[in-house]
Amino acid sequence: MKTASEKVVHRLILYKKLLKNFQSKSVRNIFSHNLAEHASLNPAQIRRDLMLVGYDGSTVSGYNVNDLLFCIEKFLYPNEIQNVALIGLGNLGKSILDYCYGRHPIIAINAIFEKDPNKINRIICGTRCYHIDDLEIIVKKNSIKIAIIAISSSVTETIAKRLIECGVKSIINYSNACLSFPAEIYVENRDMMFAVEKAAFFSKKEKEI
Amino acid sequence: MKTASEKVVHRLILYKKLLKNFQSKSVRNIFSHNLAEHASLNPAQIRRDLMLVGYDGSTVSGYNVNDLLFCIEKFLYPNEIQNVALIGLGNLGKSILDYCYGRHPIIAINAIFEKDPNKINRIICGTRCYHIDDLEIIVKKNSIKIAIIAISSSVTETIAKRLIECGVKSIINYSNACLSFPAEIYVENRDMMFAVEKAAFFSKKEKEI
DNA sequence: ATTTAATTGTGAAAAAAATAACAACTTTAA
DNA sequence: TTAAAGTTGTTATTTTTTTCACAATTAAAT
Ligand SMILES: NC(=O)c1ccc[n+]([C@@H]2O[C@H](COP(=O)([O-])OP(=O)(O)OC[C@H]3O[C@@H](n4cnc5c(N)ncnc54)[C@H](O)[C@@H]3O)[C@@H](O)[C@H]2O)c1
Ligand SMILES: NC(=O)c1ccc[n+]([C@@H]2O[C@H](COP(=O)([O-])OP(=O)(O)OC[C@H]3O[C@@H](n4cnc5c(N)ncnc54)[C@H](O)[C@@H]3O)[C@@H](O)[C@H]2O)c1
Numbered sequence: 040m041k042t043a044s045e046k047v048v049h050r051l052i053l054y055k056k057l058l059k060n061f062q063s064k065s066v067r068n069i070f071s072h073n074l075a076e077h078a079s080l081n082p083a084q085i086r087r088d089l090m091l092v093g094y095d096g097s098t099v100s101g102y103n104v105n106d107l108l109f110c111i112e113k114f115l116y117p118n119e120i121q122n123v124a125l126i127g128l129g130n131l132g133k134s135i136l137d138y139c140y141g142r143h144p145i146i147a148i149n150a151i152f153e154k155d156p157n158k159i160n161r162i163i164c165g166t167r168c169y170h171i172d173d174l175e176i177i178v179k180k181n182s183i184k185i186a187i188i189a190i191s192s193s194v195t196e197t198i199a200k201r202l203i204e205c206g207v208k209s210i211i212n213y214s215n216a217c218l219s220f221p222a223e224i225y226v227e228n229r230d231m232m233f234a235v236e237k238a239a240f241f242s243k244k245e246k247e248i
Numbered sequence: 249m250k251t252a253s254e255k256v257v258h259r260l261i262l263y264k265k266l267l268k269n270f271q272s273k274s275v276r277n278i279f280s281h282n283l284a285e286h287a288s289l290n291p292a293q294i295r296r297d298l299m300l301v302g303y304d305g306s307t308v309s310g311y312n313v314n315d316l317l318f319c320i321e322k323f324l325y326p327n328e329i330q331n332v333a334l335i336g337l338g339n340l341g342k343s344i345l346d347y348c349y350g351r352h353p354i355i356a357i358n359a360i361f362e363k364d365p366n367k368i369n370r371i372i373c374g375t376r377c378y379h380i381d382d383l384e385i386i387v388k389k390n391s392i393k394i395a396i397i398a399i400s401s402s403v404t405e406t407i408a409k410r411l412i413e414c415g416v417k418s419i420i421n422y423s424n425a426c427l428s429f430p431a432e433i434y435v436e437n438r439d440m441m442f443a444v445e446k447a448a449f450f451s452k453k454e455k456e457i
Numbered sequence: 458a459t460t461t462a463a464t465t466g467t468g469a470a471a472a473a474a475a476t477a478a479c480a481a482c483t484t485t486a487a
Numbered sequence: 488t489t490a491a492a493g494t495t496g497t498t499a500t501t502t503t504t505t506t507c508a509c510a511a512t513t514a515a516a517t
Contacts, residue, residue: 070495078426078428080475081477087474097482097483097494100494101495115449123447130343137339207451209450211447227447232347234436237434238418239326239355241257242394292467296506308464308514309464
C-alpha cells in the first residue's frame with residue numbers, strides 16, 4: 040500500500056464525494072478538468088492524485104465514475120468495519136451523532152460515553168450510551184481506534200490520554216483544548232474559532248485591481 | 249501589511265491560543281522550543297512565522313508572552329469589529345452560537361437567519377434571529393463579511409450565492425454541500441466526515457519497527 | 458576578563474506540493 | 488489515409504513550505 044500525505048487523502052475524499060454526486064445524477068464518465076472545476080483545483084493535480092489509487096482513465100472518455108469511485112474507496116477504506124467512539128452527548132455531540140448516522144458504509148459511531156446518568160444506557164441513532172467509567176472495557180472490546188471528543192475542555196486531555204492508553208490511534212477534538220501527542224497518534228483539533236478567525240483574516244483581502 | 253498563507257495564519261492563531269494559556273498561568277516569558285513542543289512543530293518554523301508579526305524576542309529570555317500576544321493580535325485582527333452571520337439555528341447552529349459567544353474580542357456572531365417562524369425575532373446569546381428573507385438588508389446594514397452556514401445542504405448553494413451577492417467575503421460551511429467559489433472568496437467546507445475518514449485512514453498506519 | 462551556554466533571526470538548503478509540459482493514445486473529420 | 492482535437496499518465500519544472508545551520512547576542516559561570 041502506497042503512502043499518502045494528509046493533503047492527498049483529503050483531496051481523495053473530496054473526489055469521492057464529488058463522484059458520488061455525479062453518480063447520483065447518472066453521470067457515467069468524467070474528465071479531470073470537470074473534477075478540477077468542482078474542487079477548485081488544477082486538473083494535473085487531480086490526475087497526479089489519482090495515480091495513487093491505481094485506476095487508469097481513458098484518453099477519450101476520461102474516468103468511468105463507478106470504476107473510479109470503486110478504486111478510491113478501495114484505496115481509502117480499511118478492510119474491516121471501523122468503530123468510532125463519541126465522548127460527550129451534549130448539543131454538539133448530538134448533532135455530530137446525527138450527522139454521521141448512516142453516512143458511511145464502514146465507518147460508524149458505535150459507542151457513546153457520558154457522565155450524565157440521564158443519558159447512560161439510552162440508545163440514540165442506534166448507538167448505546169455508556170458510562171465514561173466503562174471507556175476502557177468498551178473501547179477494547181470493540182477495537183475502537185477512532186474517537187470524537189465533544190466534552191468540556193477541562194476534562195479533554197485526561198480523557199484523550201485514557202483513550203490512547205486503551206488503543207485509540209486517532210482523535211478528533213471539538214473542545215477548546217489543544218491536544219498534542221506524538222506523531223503516531225493522528226489528532227485533529229477542530230476548534231471552530233480557527234475557522235472564524237481565518238475567515239476574518241482573509242475577508243480583509245481587498246480585491247486586487 | 250505583509251501577506252501570509254493560510255497555513256501561516258492557522259499557526260499564528262494557534263500560537264495566540266497557546267500564549268493565552270500561558271498568560272493565564274502567569275508565565276511571563278517563553279522560548280520558541282516551548283511553543284514548538286505544545287504545537288508539535290519545529291522551533292525554527294515558529295521563529296520564522298513570528299518574523300511576520302514584527303516582534304523581536306530576546307536571546308536570553310525568549311519572547312515576552314504579553315508583548316508577543318499583542319503583536320500577533322495586531323497582525324491578525326482587522327481594525328474594526330467583524331460581524332458574522334449565522335445561517336440556521338438548528339442543533340448545530342445553536343452549539344456554534346453558544347461556542348462562539350464571548351470568545352473573541354472583536355469577531356462575533358451578530359445576526360442569525362432562519363426560516364422557522366418560531367425562532368424568528370427571538371434573541372439568543374445576545375443575538376437577534378431574523379427571517380431569511382431579510383438576509384440582504386441586514387447583511388448590508390451591518391457590513392457583514394463572514395457567514396457560517398448550518399442549514400440543510402439542499403439550500404446551501406442558493407444561500408451562499410445570496411450571501412456573496414450582498415458582500416460576504418468568507419463562508420464557513422457545515423452542510424454536506426461542497427461549496428466552490430472564485431479564489432477571492434474564502435470558503436471553508438467543514439464536513440466532519442472528512443475528519444472521520446482521515447482519522448480512519450491514518451489510524452491504519454501500523455507502528456513502524 | 459574569558460569562557461560557556463543558550464537563544465534569536467535569518468540566509469541557505471532540503472523537502473514537499475503544485476503546476477506545466479508533453480508523448481502516447483483514441484476518435485472523429487477531412 | 489492523414490490530420491486534428493482532446494485527453495491521460497507521468498516526467499520535469501516551479502513554487503511553496505519546512506528545516507537546517509550559524510553569526511550575533513546576552514547572561515551567567517569560571
Ligand atoms: N469546535 C466546535 O466547533 C465546537 C462547537 C460547539 C461546542 N464545542 C465544544 O465542544 C464541547 C461540547 O459542547 P456542547 O455544546 O455539546 O456542550 P454540552 O455541555 O451541551 O455537552 C457536554 C456533554 O459532555 C458530558 N460530559 C462532561 N464531562 C464528561 C466526562 N468527564 N465524561 C463524559 N461525558 C462528560 C456532559 O454530561 C454533557 O452531556 C465543549 O467543549 C464545547 O466548548 C466546540
Ligand atoms: N459539518 C458538521 O460537522 C455537521 C454536524 C452536524 C450537522 N451538519 C449539517 O449542518 C446542517 C444543520 O444541521 P442541524 O443538525 O443543525 O440541522 P437542524 O435540522 O437541526 O437545523 C437546520 C435549521 O436550519 C433552518 N433552515 C432550513 N432551511 C433554511 C433556510 N432556507 N433559511 C434559513 N434557515 C433554514 C431550519 O429551520 C433549522 O432550524 C445540516 O446540513 C447538517 O447536515 C454538519
